[in-house]
Amino acid sequence: MFSLPQQGGSDLLASKNADAARAITAEFGLDYWSGKLVERSLASATSADGKSDLLLARCDVLRMVAGRKLDELERLFSLGEAGEAYSAYLESGPSSSRATKAQSNLGTLAFVYGQTLSQLINSGGISSGDLVKASEQAEGIFKAALSGMNSVISWWENLSDDDPEKASTEYTDYLPSVYNRALVYRYWSELYEADSLDRGQKAEKAIDLLSEFALGAPFLPQQRAYSALADCFAVIGEYEDAADYYMYVTEQVTDLIDQEGNNLGLSYIAQLQDASQESMLGMAKMYQRSNDTVSFWNTYNNFESWVASNEVTVSRMGSTLRLSAATQMVAEGRSAEAIDLASAVATANERNVLRLQANSVMGRAISLAPADADISLDILYSSAEGAYFQKRFADAVDGFRLLVPRLDALSGEIGPKAYYYLGLSWSKQNEALLAMVAHQVGYQSYPDHEEYALKNASKWQKAAEKLSIGNPNDEILREFSGEATVAVQVLGGGGDNLEWNQAQQLLKLAKASARAADGTESGSTESRKAAAAYQRAIESLAEIPSDNDYYERALVAIGIAEYDASEFDATASARSTAILSNYVNNYITDKANTPQDPLQRKVRKDKEPEAVFYLGLAQRRDNNSIGVLSSFENFLERYPSQPSLAFATMTYRIEAFILLNDIDSAIAEYESMHEIGASSDRISIGSYYIYRYYNELSSAANTLEQQSPILMQEVKYLHDFNSNSRAPRWQNLIGEADLLSRTGNHVGASKMYELVLNEHASASDFTDAFRFKAEIGYVDAMLEQGQIGRAVGIIDSLLESRPKNLQVKTAAVKVKAGFLLYDPSKTRLRDQIRVIPGELSPEALVTASEIAESIVKIAEFQANDFVAVDPENSGNKYYYPAWWEAQATQAFVLYQRHRTNPADMGKHITFVRALSLQAPNLGKNVAGPGVAASLKWILDQK
Numbered sequence: 001m002f003s004l005p006q007q008g009g010s011d012l013l014a015s016k017n018a019d020a021a022r023a024i025t026a027e028f029g030l031d032y033w034s035g036k037l038v039e040r041s042l043a044s045a046t047s048a049d050g051k052s053d054l055l056l057a058r059c060d061v062l063r064m065v066a067g068r069k070l071d072e073l074e075r076l077f078s079l080g081e082a083g084e085a086y087s088a089y090l091e092s093g094p095s096s097s098r099a100t101k102a103q104s105n106l107g108t109l110a111f112v113y114g115q116t117l118s119q120l121i122n123s124g125g126i127s128s129g130d131l132v133k134a135s136e137q138a139e140g141i142f143k144a145a146l147s148g149m150n151s152v153i154s155w156w157e158n159l160s161d162d163d164p165e166k167a168s169t170e171y172t173d174y175l176p177s178v179y180n181r182a183l184v185y186r187y188w189s190e191l192y193e194a195d196s197l198d199r200g201q202k203a204e205k206a207i208d209l210l211s212e213f214a215l216g217a218p219f220l221p222q223q224r225a226y227s228a229l230a231d232c233f234a235v236i237g238e239y240e241d242a243a244d245y246y247m248y249v250t251e252q253v254t255d256l257i258d259q260e261g262n263n264l265g266l267s268y269i270a271q272l273q274d275a276s277q278e279s280m281l282g283m284a285k286m287y288q289r290s291n292d293t294v295s296f297w298n299t300y301n302n303f304e305s306w307v308a309s310n311e312v313t314v315s316r317m318g319s320t321l322r323l324s325a326a327t328q329m330v331a332e333g334r335s336a337e338a339i340d341l342a343s344a345v346a347t348a349n350e351r352n353v354l355r356l357q358a359n360s361v362m363g364r365a366i367s368l369a370p371a372d373a374d375i376s377l378d379i380l381y382s383s384a385e386g387a388y389f390q391k392r393f394a395d396a397v398d399g400f401r402l403l404v405p406r407l408d409a410l411s412g413e414i415g416p417k418a419y420y421y422l423g424l425s426w427s428k429q430n431e432a433l434l435a436m437v438a439h440q441v442g443y444q445s446y447p448d449h450e451e452y453a454l455k456n457a458s459k460w461q462k463a464a465e466k467l468s469i470g471n472p473n474d475e476i477l478r479e480f481s482g483e484a485t486v487a488v489q490v491l492g493g494g495g496d497n498l499e500w501n502q503a504q505q506l507l508k509l510a511k512a513s514a515r516a517a518d519g520t521e522s523g524s525t526e527s528r529k530a531a532a533a534y535q536r537a538i539e540s541l542a543e544i545p546s547d548n549d550y551y552e553r554a555l556v557a558i559g560i561a562e563y564d565a566s567e568f569d570a571t572a573s574a575r576s577t578a579i580l581s582n583y584v585n586n587y588i589t590d591k592a593n594t595p596q597d598p599l600q601r602k603v604r605k606d607k608e609p610e611a612v613f614y615l616g617l618a619q620r621r622d623n624n625s626i627g628v629l630s631s632f633e634n635f636l637e638r639y640p641s642q643p644s645l646a647f648a649t650m651t652y653r654i655e656a657f658i659l660l661n662d663i664d665s666a667i668a669e670y671e672s673m674h675e676i677g678a679s680s681d682r683i684s685i686g687s688y689y690i691y692r693y694y695n696e697l698s699s700a701a702n703t704l705e706q707q708s709p710i711l712m713q714e715v716k717y718l719h720d721f722n723s724n725s726r727a728p729r730w731q732n733l734i735g736e737a738d739l740l741s742r743t744g745n746h747v748g749a750s751k752m753y754e755l756v757l758n759e760h761a762s763a764s765d766f767t768d769a770f771r772f773k774a775e776i777g778y779v780d781a782m783l784e785q786g787q788i789g790r791a792v793g794i795i796d797s798l799l800e801s802r803p804k805n806l807q808v809k810t811a812a813v814k815v816k817a818g819f820l821l822y823d824p825s826k827t828r829l830r831d832q833i834r835v836i837p838g839e840l841s842p843e844a845l846v847t848a849s850e851i852a853e854s855i856v857k858i859a860e861f862q863a864n865d866f867v868a869v870d871p872e873n874s875g876n877k878y879y880y881p882a883w884w885e886a887q888a889t890q891a892f893v894l895y896q897r898h899r900t901n902p903a904d905m906g907k908h909i910t911f912v913r914a915l916s917l918q919a920p921n922l923g924k925n926v927a928g929p930g931v932a933a934s935l936k937w938i939l940d941q942k
Contacts, residue, residue, distance in 0.1 A: 014050030017041040018057035025061045034061050052094045056102055059085045063109050072120050076134060079113040083141035090148060100155060103148030104173040107180040110145035113138065114187025121190060122289060135191045142188050146867045147874070149177040149184075157702065179221070182209035186232050194237065201861060203236045204806075215738075216699045218692070219256065220271055223249045227279040234286040242286055244767035249279035250306075251765050255729070261681050263648065267567050270313060270519035277303070277317035284321050288328065300325045313519040319345045319354050326361045338365035339379055346382045350525075359386040377406060381414045388421050396425040407445075416442050416452035423459055436463035443487055451529075457487040500550035506537035507561060517568060527568040534565035534572070552593075552600070555583050556607045556614075563618045573621045580615035584608070584631075609639040616652060625656035636676065647673070647682035654686045658693045666690060684724035691717035708743070715739035730760035734770070737777055746784040753778035772802065779811050786836045788815055806858060809851045813889055815839065817848035817896045820888075820937065822930035833937040838896075845897055852886075852893045859886035884923030887915060888931045891938045898941075912939040 017037055024034040038058045045051045062085050066078030086106040090099060117134055120126040126134065156174040159166040189202035207229060214225035230245035253276045256262060257269055264272070280303045287296035303321055307314060314322070322345050329338035339362055346358035359382060384399025400422035407415045419442025426435035442456035461484035510533035517526035538561050544554040562576035587593055588608060595601040612631055619627035632653050636646035650673050657666035670686045678686075694714035701707035718736050722728040737752035756774050760766055775798060779791045795815045798808045813819070818838035826832045838844065863877035873879040894908035912935050916922055924932035 014041055014045045014047070015053045018053040021054075021057045022060050022064070025064050031061065031065050049095070052092075052098055055089055055092070056094065056098055059089050059102065060105060063105060066109075067112065072116055072125060073130065076113065076116045076120060076126075079109060079116065080134070080137045080141065083109050083113060083137070083144070087140065087144040090144065096155075099148075100152055100169070100173060103145075103152045104177055106141075106145045107149040107152070107177050107184070110141050111180040111183045111187070113141055114184060114190075118187050118190050122285070138188070138191060142184050143867070145184055146181060147871055149181045150867055152177040153181070157700070161700065175221070178209075178213055179225070182206050182213060182225075183228060185209065186228060186235065189232070189235050197861070200236050201858075201865070203232045205862070205865070206232045216695050219252075220268075220275060223252060223272075223275045224278070226252075227275065227282055230279065230286075231282050234282070239286060239290065241769050243283060244769040246279045246283040246286075248765065248767065248770075250276045252731075254310075261648075261685075265567065266514060266518055270315070273310075273312050274315040274317055274519055276306075277312075277315050277321065280306075281317045281321040281324070284324055288324060293328070293332075296328065297325075311515075313515075314348060315519045316349075316354065319349055323354070323357055323361055326358075326365070330361065330365050335365045338362075340376070343376070343378045343382055346386075347378060355382075355389075356386065359383065377403065377414050380406075381418055384418070385421055388425055391428075393425045393428040397422065397429070400425065412446060412449065416446040416449040416456060418442075419445070420452050420456050420459070423456070423463075427463075432463055432467060436460060436467060439463060440484070447487075454488070454491045457484060457491055460484040461488050500544060500548070500554065503537060503540040503544065503554065503557070506533070506540050507557070510534040510537045510561070511564070514564065514567065522568075531565055531568040531572070534561055534568070537561055538565070549599070552587075552603055552607060555587065556580070556611045559583060559611060559618075560614050563614050563621070566618070566621055573618045576618040577615065577622060577624070577627070580611050580618060583611050584615060605641070609635075609642045609645060612639075613645050613649065616649060620652060620656070623659070625659045628652055628656040629660075644679075647678040650678060651682055651685045651689065654689045658689055663690070663693060666693070680724040681726065684721050687717045687720035687724060691721055711739060711743045715743055715745075730756050730763060730766065731770070733760070734774055734777070737774075737781075741777065741781055741784070746781045750778055750781035750785065753781060772798070772805075776807055776811060779815075783811065783814050783819070783836070784821075786821075788818070788836065788838055791815055792839065806855070809855055810889070813848045813851050813855070813893065816844040816851075817893045820892060820934045822933055824929065829933060829937055829940070832933050840896065840900065842900070845893070845900065848893050849897065852890045856883075856886045856890050859883040878919055878923070879926055881923075881927040884927035884931050887923070888927075888934045888938075891915075891935055895938050895941055908938050908941065912936075 018041070021034040021037045021041075024037065025031050035058075038054050038061065042051060042054050045054060059082060062078070062082035066075055066082050069075035069078055083106065086102055086109065089102055090106070094102065117126075117138060120134075121131070152173050156166065156169060156177075183206070185202050185206035189199045189206065192199035192202070210225045210229045210232065214222045214229070217225060226245050226249050230242040230249070233239070233242035233245065253272045257264065257272060280299060284296055284299045284303070287293070287299060300321065303318070306312065307318065312318075322341055326338045326341040326345070329335075329341065342358045342361040342365060346355045346362070349355045349358065362379060362382065380399065380403045384396050384403060388396040400418055403414075403418050404422065407418065419438050423435040423438035423442065426432075426438055436459075439456045439460035443453055443460055446456075447453050464484045510530065513526070513530040513533040517524070517530040520526040538558050541554045541558045541561065544551055548554075559576050559580035562572045562579060566573035566576060588604070595604045612635070616628050616631035619625075619631060632649035635649040636643065639646065650669055654666045654669050657663070657669060667690065670683075670690060673683050673686055691714060694710055694717060698707050698710040698714055701710060715736060718732070718739060722732050722736055725732070733752055733756050737749045737756070740746070740749035740752060753774050757771075757778065761771060761774075775794050779794050779798075782788070782791045791811070792815055795808070795812050798805070799812050802808050814836070816838050818836050818840065821834040821836060823832050823834065838848070859880065859882045860877055863880040863883050864875050866875060866877075866880045868874045868876070868879050877883040891908055891911050894904065894911055897904035898906060898908050912922075915935065916939070922932040922935045
């Protein structure tokens with residue numbers, strides 16, 4: 001089928017063959033030929049680099065092949081094979097760039113492996129023997145992936161900001177590694193028994209990493225991270241915290257979508273709603289696994305209510321939730337309801353693995369149904385269609401033949417599809433005449449169906465033509481062929497000279513198709529139909545002659561329609577830009593097109609700013625920031641009657657300046673918005689863009705010295721965002737308080753936390769998880785001010801409600817025993833260290849001692865799983881920063897006991913001396929100078 005290229009010894013030929021092997025698998029699914037190509041190429045490759053390219057391609061091919069497996073157990077072990085191939089490849093010492101790509105791909109594979117294994121464990125779809133094998137394989141894959149992802153993260157963070165490779169690999173290698181690293185820990189935790197220390201520690205590690213990722217992530221990835229956080233809490237049985245995060249995601253997404261003037265694109269809204277559906281699915285599965293059927297059904301019913309009231313397009317996540325509900329119905333003996341629900345999922349997921357899963361659920365439900373049950377046409381269709389896609393063509397024919405006598409004129413959706421697949425099933429059994437008749441009846445019975453009328457007619461025509469050619473003397477077959485050809489021509493025709501109102505009807509149909517395609521994958525049937533619908537409307541608009549009163553409106557409408565179509569057709573935005581640019585720069589400036597009457601002038605006044613606005617939007621979609629700046633320059637001066645559009649253009653100019661790394665101009669534009677009195681809503685959006693810029697900049701800073709001035713700008717613009725929001729959300733106020741703490745404004749931070757606790761704690765969405773975040777933030781801020789007294793009550797309450805939380809433990813030790821503040825601006829050790837006294841009662845010191853010891857044990861346990869950039873240091877506690885911080889805490893508690901209890905005299909000195917024998921610099925290169933200085937200070941106290 002494919003001719004293999006002639007092999008040579010050059011790196012270039014090997015690289016081309018490696019890319020070809022990937023393409024053969026990815027685009028055509030011809031795994032055998034891609035494998036052959038790699039084997040042949042390896043046999044003739046002469047250079048080390050060329051062989052390395054081909055070996056990496058073999059790993060990628062194995063990964064892609066595994067991802068296509070429908071059976072979860074087959075997919076799991078195929079992924080394991082691919083993971084072992086990546087590990088072996090990385091051990092061979094490839095070049096830095098190849099290793100980075102392999103490490104990033106292995107990280108993604110480890111996430112999918114863990115996800116697949118988790119699904120098998122939770123569904124009971126894996127035997128105990130296979131689970132042992134998979135768990136052993138998972139340990140190796142997870143460790144190799146974590147080591148690789150840490151290397152990718154370290155490599156990327158060490159790149160200079162002006163290095164082009166940093167920008168080009170941020171979204172392909174860096175951010176996926178940061179996110180997948182957390183998810184690997186999450187799935188790793190599920191390999192251990194519930195309530196085990198290993199399970200808890202792995203899940204806590206995932207929680208820490210996801211929390212860190214979410215802090216600086218854009219909105220959508222942030223919500224995905226919060227949903228994954230909820231999954232982690234569910235893994236360790238913290239169902240209330242999990243539910244809090246699940247609900248938080250859905251509420252955040254809903255609030256953003258409902259926000260006035262958000263200018264969210266249809267595709268982005270679909271992604272947001274998919275995040276909500278993922279969160280609801282996670283919550284439902286949590287309740288289902290814990291046998292809490294009441295909460296499960298509440299979650300499911302809330303999901304269906306949300307879908308109905310918001311006209312949400314149900315995504316793969318939502319369909320999976322519905323299948324979980326159908327499965328629960330089967331377990332409860334509600335077969336009829338299960339059949340209806342699973343059937344709906346199957347109908348909504350044609351040619352998708354979910355359809356096979358839905359058919360399986362329907363099969364179990366039908367087996368429970370009474371013999372005389374009235375099974376709907378949908379169910380009969382799904383059963384027959386499922387047999388077709390499983391290549392059981394004789395069963396498919398029997399199923400469709402059972403169905404078609406029951407069809408009538410009201411079976412407009414099932415009917416044409418049933419005849420279509422009946423014809424295909426006959427064709428697969430070499431019954432060409434029966435196939436032709438099936439397609440003929442399908443077309444003639446349903447000639448107006450949008451999709452299957454043409455499909456049936458085309459199959460009818462091709463079959464009739466083939467039979468006619470094979471039987472040239474058969475008059476009936478020749479007549480059939482002629483009729484079929486006419487049918488195809490009729491369906492491909494249409495009016496050539498449509499008027500404006502007809503074009504508008506086509507635009508409405510296109511927008512309806514766009515809504516139907518919301519949330520579907522790129523290249524899906526729905527997306528293609530939407531793109532095609534827009535093109536039909538555009539063609540209709542283009543038919544309006546230049547002497548028509550609606551001609552100018554049509555010109556602009558074509559450009560806007562192309563922009564709308566770009567949601568489904570990547571080439572449409574360039575056409576939109578060209579059309580609208582021609583209108584703005586050529587049509588309007590041509591004196592021959594000067595409006596001649598009040599109606600034309602009204603059209604020009606309305607359409608020109610609209611055209612300019614969409615021109616800028618199209619340029620924005622094409623990442624043409626310079627074009628955006630040019631199109632939107634002085635918009636308010638040019639179109640003073642359009643202030644709302646003008647204020648929006650200024651926010652887009654801010655965004656464009658930032659994309660061009662011209663922050664000074666972005667800030668100048670932002671200040672201009674204040675000067676002209678732009679609406680607060682738009683000012684808040686502008687400040688958010690600048691805040692996000694500084695947020696990303698601070699996240700990329702390598703040192704505290706670099707980060708500090710950036711954080712000052714970050715907190716300023718987050719404050720502006722909160723100040724200009726109509727009703728600042730308490731979540732953003734907490735974010736501002738966090739930044740105030742990080743910039744050393746602990747007074748401001750404590751006031752902000754106090755404001756949140758006093759004025760927003762009664763909000764319905766202010767969950768216990770966020771109350772804890774605010775309370776512990778307030779405690780930390782007060783401690784940094786040396787005001788331990790005001791933190792005692794809160795920390796005692798937190799110790800009672802969250803005794804295992806590491807952050808609570810750390811703060812509690814400070815409150816009970818006091819702590820050391822380190823000032824790096826001083827030179828002498830005695831000046832660098834400031835002692836903050838704690839409660840220091842005998843009872844408080846006993847509590848502090850117990851907690852400090854537990855913190856040390858946790859750090860030692862975590863150090864065993866610590867994956868260092870240098871593999872030789874992995875698992876070594878002396879290279880784990882948290883272990884050194886725990887030692888400093890323990891040493892200070894010993895010092896406080898030395899001061900109050902004669903039995904503990906000098907124990908702090910003995911403790912620190914023992915550390916210095918193993919690590920003379922006392923962790924300075926690992927945990928920073930503050931920890932080392934604190935330990936040295938403690939050592940000096942007699």
